[in-house]
Amino acid sequence: MLAQFFVGLVAVEHVYILILEMFLWTTPRARKAFGTSIEQAEITKPLAANQGLYNGFLAAGLVWGLIHPNAATGKEVEIFFLTCVLIAALYGGFSAKRSILLVQGLPALIALALVLWL
Structure with a gap:
């Protein structure tokens, strides 16, 4: 149950990021979160939507893993997508913004460890 909670938490976090990047990119909230000016946000809006x-x-992959009717297959799906999130967080943390390691990487790492352990 604890592992599923953390997998769900990572999924919700990525839905939130989707909303920020696809729909709210030029708002003050998103600009503060991503450290962009209004000019940068306007120019990069199509790239952010793609991200x-x-x-x-x-998020969809993590939810798929959580609801998969076969628990063993669901666990494998969760492991794959959590690994993807962790790799993306490592790349983003070292190439763009260190806080990504904590905000995205740490929850994914905790969820992955719990899924593997439990």
Whole structure:
């Protein structure tokens, strides 16, 4: 149950990121979260929407793992998508913004450890 909670938490986080990147990119909230000016946000809006879509795919994969009728297959799906989230967080944390390691990487790492352990 604890593992499923953390997998769900990571999925919800990525739905939130999808919303920020696809629909709210130029708002003050998103600009503060991603450290962009209004000019940068306007110019990068199509790129952000694309990134948001990918975050949505990560969330969808995690939800798929949670609701899969075969628990063993669901666990494998969760492991795959949590690994994808963790790799993306590592890349983003070292190439763009260190806080990504904590905000996205740590929950994914905890969820992955719990899924593997339990």
